[in-house]
Amino acid sequence: MSQQKAYKKGEFLFREGDKISQVVFIQSGSVNLCLTKGKKSLDLFQLGANQLMGEMVIFGQPTHQFSAIATTDTKTFEVTVDAMKQQYEAAPQLFKMTIKSLSERLKQAITEVRSARMEKDSSPCPEDQVAKVFGIIFHTASHKGEKQKDNSVEVLWPLFRQYSLRIFGESLKRLEQACHILVKLKLAQYTMGKAPENPDGQDEVQAITFKNLAAIEAFFEFYQYYYFKGGKSEILKPDDLVVQLVDLILKLSETVTADRFGLVSVEFAKLSELVKSELGTTLNNDHFARMEAKGAMTKRRSVSDSVRIEFEPKELKNIFFSWKILREIEKWNEKGFVDLDEKEEKRLKKGENACPQCNASVKNIQKFCAECGHSLVVKAS
Numbered sequence: 001m002s003q004q005k006a007y008k009k010g011e012f013l014f015r016e017g018d019k020i021s022q023v024v025f026i027q028s029g030s031v032n033l034c035l036t037k038g039k040k041s042l043d044l045f046q047l048g049a050n051q052l053m054g055e056m057v058i059f060g061q062p063t064h065q066f067s068a069i070a071t072t073d074t075k076t077f078e079v080t081v082d083a084m085k086q087q088y089e090a091a092p093q094l095f096k097m098t099i100k101s102l103s104e105r106l107k108q109a110i111t112e113v114r115s116a117r118m119e120k121d122s123s124p125c126p127e128d129q130v131a132k133v134f135g136i137i138f139h140t141a142s143h144k145g146e147k148q149k150d151n152s153v154e155v156l157w158p159l160f161r162q163y164s165l166r167i168f169g170e171s172l173k174r175l176e177q178a179c180h181i182l183v184k185l186k187l188a189q190y191t192m193g194k195a196p197e198n199p200d201g202q203d204e205v206q207a208i209t210f211k212n213l214a215a216i217e218a219f220f221e222f223y224q225y226y227y228f229k230g231g232k233s234e235i236l237k238p239d240d241l242v243v244q245l246v247d248l249i250l251k252l253s254e255t256v257t258a259d260r261f262g263l264v265s266v267e268f269a270k271l272s273e274l275v276k277s278e279l280g281t282t283l284n285n286d287h288f289a290r291m292e293a294k295g296a297m298t299k300r301r302s303v304s305d306s307v308r309i310e311f312e313p314k315e316l317k318n319i320f321f322s323w324k325i326l327r328e329i330e331k332w333n334e335k336g337f338v339d340l341d342e343k344e345e346k347r348l349k350k351g352e353n354a355c356p357q358c359n360a361s362v363k364n365i366q367k368f369c370a371e372c373g374h375s376l377v378v379k380a381s
Helices: 055-059 081-089 093-119 127-144 157-168 172-184 213-227 240-252 268-279 285-293 313-335
Strands: 002-007 012-014 022-028 031-037 040-047 067-070 074-080 153-156 188-193 204-210 264-267 299-303 306-311 352-354 361-363
Touching (some): 022 055, 022 081, 055 081, 074 081, 127 153, 127 157, 127 172, 157 172, 157 204, 172 188, 172 204, 172 313, 213 313, 240 285, 240 313, 268 306, 306 313
Antiparallel strands (some): 002 074, 031 040, 153 204, 188 204
């Protein structure tokens, strides 16, 4: 089946990651194909009348690799995927070979344009460089670092910088800021001291110790897998509620011993009580669905007369750290640097706000902050 549609200027025909359900022919107007980056859009192509979109579904591509926005009032003629495939399969073999060849050439061109546009991103840490930066940190530390008794890995800072630059050609500024994130999250630690050539100068970084290289490896592997897998980039955008839920699950399981399969379980009732106390919300099926959608996998199992939440702790810890790193990268791109002195934001419960003076949590009924005494009453002007 097919149908005609009309789109107003500024309206999305589809978004990056959407399932391709129609092959769209543009009858009139113009459409901009773009990549969405937060609140920004990176333009790829401008299409007009007699051009089409979504044709790669014929060759097995399930989702749109970019978003389409009408830049003028646009009319389209849309054909279902099944109908399009039937037409293609019924075509002469030579015609099918020609179409496939042209499609492969177009796919390659789009990939090159996409890479070029992403490389021009002026962000301190562009999305397409995240896996590379943290991958470089991991591989440099693994190759040039010395393993310590506590299984941490120490690398002399000058050697770390020199090797990263010579072998990988990475920007030292970007590399240093990425290391700041790991230090801020306590995944790494700097050793400060005087430079040998300047014993009277200020303290400088002399070495960096990575406390958990496995977590860093898990992060860049997690990121590169979902970033470059079409239609999966949404999983790299942390859900604040999911982050808080996973944090509570991990805290509740800190004293629980894993079974012979490496799995840990906590009582659903205790978790539900903790979520109610800390977040002011009732734990339900939607919470677990949101966690699963973001890659945090848990399993509910009935044991005797109770329900338990079962999970693999290492996997959950790695994805939790990945979310925290992603949050810090967002702040880095907003500020232009990683703020090592930033205070950790306090979690607010339902029905609470933050004191504008000291950021302590305060309830809506309070007139003064219990921490600093700041007046919470808004004076009439």
